[in-house]
Amino acid sequence: MTTPFGDRLAAAISKKGTPILLGLDPHLDLLPSPFDGAADAHRDVNERAELIGDFCCQLVDVCADRVPAVKPQSAFFEQLGSAGVAAFERVCDHARAAGLLVVGDVKRGDIASTADAYARAFFDPPMGIGACDAITVSPYLGADTLEPFAKAAKTAGGGLFVLVRTSNPGSGAWQGHGAPPVSELVAAGVHALGADTLGASGYSSIGAVCGATHPDQLTTWRQLMPHAFLLLPGYGAQGATAKDVSGAFRPDGTGAIVASSRGIAFAYRTGHTDWKTAASEALDHMRSDLAGALPGGA
Numbered sequence: 381m382t383t384p385f386g387d388r389l390a391a392a393i394s395k396k397g398t399p400i401l402l403g404l405d406p407h408l409d410l411l412p413s414p415f416d417g418a419a420d421a422h423r424d425v426n427e428r429a430e431l432i433g434d435f436c437c438q439l440v441d442v443c444a445d446r447v448p449a450v451k452p453q454s455a456f457f458e459q460l461g462s463a464g465v466a467a468f469e470r471v472c473d474h475a476r477a478a479g480l481l482v483v484g485d486v487k488r489g490d491i492a493s494t495a496d497a498y499a500r501a502f503f504d505p506p507m508g509i510g511a512c513d514a515i516t517v518s519p520y521l522g523a524d525t526l527e528p529f530a531k532a533a534k535t536a537g538g539g540l541f542v543l544v545r546t547s548n549p550g551s552g553a554w555q556g557h558g559a560p561p562v563s564e565l566v567a568a569g570v571h572a573l574g575a576d577t578l579g580a581s582g583y584s585s586i587g588a589v590c591g592a593t594h595p596d597q598l599t600t601w602r603q604l605m606p607h608a609f610l611l612l613p614g615y616g617a618q619g620a621t622a623k624d625v626s627g628a629f630r631p632d633g634t635g636a637i638v639a640s641s642r643g644i645a646f647a648y649r650t651g652h653t654d655w656k657t658a659a660s661e662a663l664d665h666m667r668s669d670l671a672g673a674l675p676g677g678a
């Protein structure tokens with residue numbers, strides 16, 4: 381039987397000694413040379429997709445020994461059509477071959493019968509868009525629409541990260557509405573959905589996306605979802621710091637994974653070093669930054 385995703389993530393974080401989730405977001409306008417040709421709309425789309433795939437694979441190679449997992453953002457690949465989707469698959473395969481867990485940032489969500497097809501696209505190997513260990517999903521359509529995703533994930537030993545409260549400035553208008561706020565209702569749903577996936581690590585395979593840009597609320601979400609991994613976007617480029625994310629962790633320093641995309645991939649833009657050296661240094665800086673701020677010195 382496949383080891384459940386929650387246990388695999390806990391083991392990977394422990395092995396690499398850091399809860400960093402490396403974002404793979406090939407923004408066309410930020411790519412370094414020689415990959416910047418991907419932004420040229422007059423160029424052949426297959427070549428452009430090849431360039432973004434190559435960039436992400438090389439970034440994986442730079443960081444693979446120091447991160448447990450990566451999060452390729454599907455939008456940056458989908459914008460180049462089917463060639464981009466093929467590049468997404470290649471990047472997922474490359475990361476898995478490097479021993480990393482892959483969280484496909486695809487933010488899917490639809491009525492249950494359609495959600496079932498989306499879930500198969502990511503978790504059912506014969507049909508797989510890109511072999512993902514977990515994917516991000518939107519809960520807006522209701523709890524019933526998360527069930528097909530959860531079922532497919534469980535069967536595959538995979539996981540989900542449900543959007544509970546996103547990192548963007550406007551997230552409060554709807555997600556923060558009501559008493560208790562919608563985000564807390566979703567958090568309760570995530571807790572319930574993960575109950576039957578609790579692994580030996582004490583973590584379930586159903587996690588939650590909670591923006592690191594809401595530091596005051598992270599302890600509340602930690603309490604509402606005691607067995608869920610919290611995926612925290614917003615560190616670095618969106619302004620959140622290591623201190624901001626500390627409330628999302630258990631006292632033993634486990635239970636959350638901190639995402640950073642632009643802050644690592646495009647670190648070269650703030651300095652004068654080559655892009656690989658800059659990314660590597662940014663990653664080392666993030667590792668020590670987190671180690672100094674998290675409970676248990678994670």
Ligand SMILES: O=C(O)c1cc(=O)[nH]c(=O)n1[C@@H]1O[C@H](COP(=O)(O)O)[C@@H](O)[C@H]1O
Pocket residue numbers: 403405451453485516545546547548589590591613614615616617618639640641642643
């Ligand atoms: O699900 C996500 O990963 C996500 C949720 C959220 O609330 N905010 C958020 O920024 N993200 C994603 O996390 C990444 C953040 O990128 P950086 O700001 O460059 O680190 C992007 O891929 C976003 O799509």
